[in-house]
Amino acid sequence: MKLNENTILKNWPIFLVIALLAVSPFMMNNYWIDVFFFFGIYALLGLSLNIVLGEVGLFDLGHMGFMAIGAYTTAILNTHFGIPIIFLMPVSALAAAGFAWLVCSPIIHLRGDYLCIVTIGMGEIVRLTLINNPFGITGGPNGVFGIDFLSFGGPLVIDTSIESYFVIWIIVGLSILGLINLQRSRIGRAWNCIREDEIAAESTGIDVRYYKLLAFVLGAGLAGVAGNIYASKLMIVSPESFTFMESCMLFCIVLIGGMGSIPGVLIGSAAISLFPEVFRTFAQYRMLIFGVAMVVMMIFRPGGIWPRKRGAIEFKSLLPKAGEDNV
């Protein structure tokens, strides 16, 4: 995309959002900056799940397991060996991606809900194993603490809310650029083809198994990066952050926003992360309202808030009518 006057005029909403995100932290207190930091984390995780669920249509309800692998890789290597966080970012991504490749290879042929339950099982196995403190390295239920801040060497240490805010949103921005390119590439088209009709995709010569695995590996890698940033921001990782409930929330981010739609993911993650904060005054009733909001949302906009335009007509064929077997 060449950046000239015309593109700025045509895509003004995008630039408006970027400008707002760049300016807004200077007008918020630290609490809200942190809320927006977690919005960024959810956005990154949502983008990573969007590759698997939105682009390829694979039900993954254990996505938090990949983030946990990334976060714990960072935490353990940093606290035991003192390796700086910045070098651990690619390491975490590779660890999560490698883990995804390892566990998804034997199960990638499963369809629909069976894949869904296996990914749930995988995510739970990761969490339960972390709780049980294998080889004494994960710290059991307490987790690992004392993780360093992200540092670029010298005085440039990311230790304030506003700095970590910019780090996460720059990474989200870069990922979005990458993912848009991916969507338009041969790979993205192959993914969408598999999502719409797997048998047709296979018969036109798309290596279904390879592309599905690729989606899992890329998604897990991105989740690993999110885990790395999360660990260095909180300075502690514990198994409680990676529950099945959180994986379900990611699932909802993608579906509330609209499957395969990048602006949709941003809106979905805003809904999931900001909603409970805005309604904090309702104290214990806020999650009650949250549940109702999810139901109401799906009644009135079942396709998501911002469904993807390209292939919007074909979107319906992904959803079999009740009574049809999807598997």
Place this chain on the structure above:
Amino acid sequence: MRIFLEQMINGLTIGSFYALIALGYSMVYGVMKLINFAHGDLFALGSYLGFTLLVWGNAYVTTNFGLAGGMIAAMLIAAIGIGMAGILVERIAYRPIYPAGRLPAVVSALGVSIFLENMIMVIWGPRYQAYPVNVVPTVRFEIGGIHITLLQIIILILSFILLAFLYYIIQKTTFGAAIRASALDRDTAALMGININTVIFFIFALGPALGGTAGVMVGMYYRQISFTMGWNYGLKAFTATILGGIGNIPGAMVGGLLLGIFEMLGSAYISTAYKDVFVFLILILVLIFRPRGLLGEKIAEKV
């Protein structure tokens, strides 16, 4: 050998809970092709309803009808209450979304689940609640060196009666045939004169009713309930459903019982801390080698 048999009995007890809950998942999935994530929380709601009934109503019912009367009354009322809650959930949260397809319904189900879980927390408080001690006298029998409590016997007998009853309804009656036909192909079933709405009404009442009964049993067995228990049991029961072959009624029963036995044997012989890991590993292994579950039949893919 004695430990093995005792663990088998413990496993069967827990497995019967899983089987009762799993039936709800399986019936709904069979007909609606929807993973009813709210089912686990309906089960927890049943447990809390039973708790309130036993604590408040205990004195009146037990003095008039005896201990067994109090227990059965609690289970019946919990079953009816949760059955009604199940119908309500279907009417409000699922019915308007059916035309939009499967995935929005999953989000809606998750929303209902979050709502119910927090509703329990708001009504009964976030702390653990303890079931009353005296519901079933703590009698322990010894049969051939194997210890078994009266409570376990009651739970096993009750749940096997319920399972047998449901099996009879589904497999032997005309109405059961209607349910099975709708699970195979809803549109064709409707063309054959089956009233789909009655079938949906029935499965959304019966599944949660069984879950609610299981909730009361779990409360009596472990005596400690918390508002988050719906997720744990729901996840296990869903695992059991898949293990047996989703949408398959006998499969859900077998899957539930097997899961309970695996869990208990795993914790007895391998490691207590890793028992859940063990359960999920077995599930993944089963799915790798039998991708449609233990009793699921192979369906040729339509092009």
